Amino acid sequence: MNTPFNIVSLWNLPADQFLETAKELCVFQAKNNPVYNQWITLSNQSIDNLETINSIPFLPISFFKNQEVYIGEKPSTLFESSGTTQDVVSKHWVADTNLYEASFLNCFQRFYGNPADYCIIGLLPSYLERKHSSLVYMVDKLIQASGHPQSGFYLNEFEKLDQVLTQLEANKTNTWFMGVSFGLIDFSTAYPQQLKYTTVIETGGMKGRKEELTKEALHALLKNNLGVNTIHSEYGMTELLSQAYSLGNGIFKCPPWMKVLVGEEQDPTALKAKGRGVLHIIDLANIYSCAFIATQDIGEVYEDGSFQVLGRLDHSDRRGCSLLVL
Numbered sequence: 581m582n583t584p585f586n587i588v589s590l591w592n593l594p595a596d597q598f599l600e601t602a603k604e605l606c607v608f609q610a611k612n613n614p615v616y617n618q619w620i621t622l623s624n625q626s627i628d629n630l631e632t633i634n635s636i637p638f639l640p641i642s643f644f645k646n647q648e649v650y651i652g653e654k655p656s657t658l659f660e661s662s663g664t665t666q667d668v669v670s671k672h673w674v675a676d677t678n679l680y681e682a683s684f685l686n687c688f689q690r691f692y693g694n695p696a697d698y699c700i701i702g703l704l705p706s707y708l709e710r711k712h713s714s715l716v717y718m719v720d721k722l723i724q725a726s727g728h729p730q731s732g733f734y735l736n737e738f739e740k741l742d743q744v745l746t747q748l749e750a751n752k753t754n755t756w757f758m759g760v761s762f763g764l765i766d767f768s769t770a771y772p773q774q775l776k777y778t779t780v781i782e783t784g785g786m787k788g789r790k791e792e793l794t795k796e797a798l799h800a801l802l803k804n805n806l807g808v809n810t811i812h813s814e815y816g817m818t819e820l821l822s823q824a825y826s827l828g829n830g831i832f833k834c835p836p837w838m839k840v841l842v843g844e845e846q847d848p849t850a851l852k853a854k855g856r857g858v859l860h861i862i863d864l865a866n867i868y869s870c871a872f873i874a875t876q877d878i879g880e881v882y883e884d885g886s887f888q889v890l891g892r893l894d895h896s897d898r899r900g901c902s903l904l905v906l
Contacts, residue, residue, distance in 0.1 A: 583867055584608040587679065590864055591686040593836040602839075602862055603630045605871050606637070612651045615643060616870050625849065634841065634851040638860045638874040644670035644819045651675070651868045659714035661818040662785065672714070672818050675868035680821045683865040684718045685725065687835045691825045692756060692779070695725035699748055702733045703741065703759035703767060704783075714818050715783065719758060728753075742771040745778065752777050758814065760785040761798060768805030781812040781825075795830045795889070815889065819873055821865040824887070833886045837864040840887045843874065856880045858893065 584604040593601060609616050610627050616639055620627065625637040643649060650673040657677055661670040674680060688695060702719040716733075723731045730748065734741045748755050755778040759767070764782055780802060793801070799811040810828035824832040824840070834840060842857035844850045851860060859879045863871050881887040 590837040599633050615647045615649045636872050638872045639870045640874045641819055649870050658712050659818050660712040670818050681721055683821045687823055690835055695722050696727055698726055698754050698756040699728040700726040700731045701757045703763045705735050705763050738767050738770050772805050774807035780808055781814055783814040820863045822863045830888055831886050840881050842881050854881045
């Protein structure tokens with residue numbers, strides 16, 4: 581199926597072309613995505629006058645738990661969110677994994693440079709134990725792009741990971757170390773470090789394993805245990821094909837093809853470009869699914885488009901939901 585724009589142009593999309601590109605994609609998806617089309621109709625929204633970015637309809641993220649959200653023939657690749665056995669997980673059918681790879685590789689290069697300049701380590705136990713993880717897929721491809729002999733995943737091999745990090749530090753090797761929160765806590769508590777050449781990126785994901793910590797408390801603990809000045813963060817989700825990164829202080833920035841708006845909890849169609857509210861994500865790389873997603877995260881968006889995650893709508897559901905659900 582033809583796309584409404586040149587995909588290659590996404591990765592260097594000028595800011596003044598974002599709105600026009602988003603409008604083209606919205607019309608394309610409203611026409612070709614049955615779930616998105618139905619949502620627009622049932623929620624009494626319209627795409628007839630998309631004069632501003634705030635006028636674009638956003639699909640509640642909960643639809644990925646009970647609907648198959650895709651365009652065209654059913655894709656063969658499925659990504660699923662993590663969760664406990666009691667959770668109903670989100671399912672994202674991905675038509676083109678090459679598009680996903682191009683998105684996260686271009687994003688990595690914008691924030692960190694060439695993966696080949698790093699040893700890349702993934703400490704993602706809960707994700708590695710599940711099938712269909714988009715996060716594991718991403719980190720695996722970054723490990724391959726790194727090409728460093730010590731790049732790789734670690735499940736619960738804390739002693740081996742300690743030895744590897746010690747050797748990398750001794751060799752002054754630039755290391756990109758991404759971990760799920762509870763894994764980083766367990767490892768850094770058992771094996772405190774003094775890391776000088778390692779960038780630590782947490783990607784959230786307590787998922788009932790431990791008592792939830794505030795982002796500030798988590799980062800303070802990790803900084804103390806790992807001897808680093810800052811903890812980076814990744815903001816991504818199964819339902820998206822793009823990520824935002826925080827290089828410190830919990831303030832996330834998006835690549836050019838991704839934007840965050842805020843909406844009111846009681847009226848999710850009342851959107852604004854900055855302020856506090858429910859985070860709404862535009863991910864232009866999500867061409868064959870839905871690029872306009874109303875999340876269940878509460879946050880604040882700032883004047884420059886950066887944002888902070890402050891919590892969730894409903895703590896009982898880990899991802900929460902007090903928005904409209906069909």
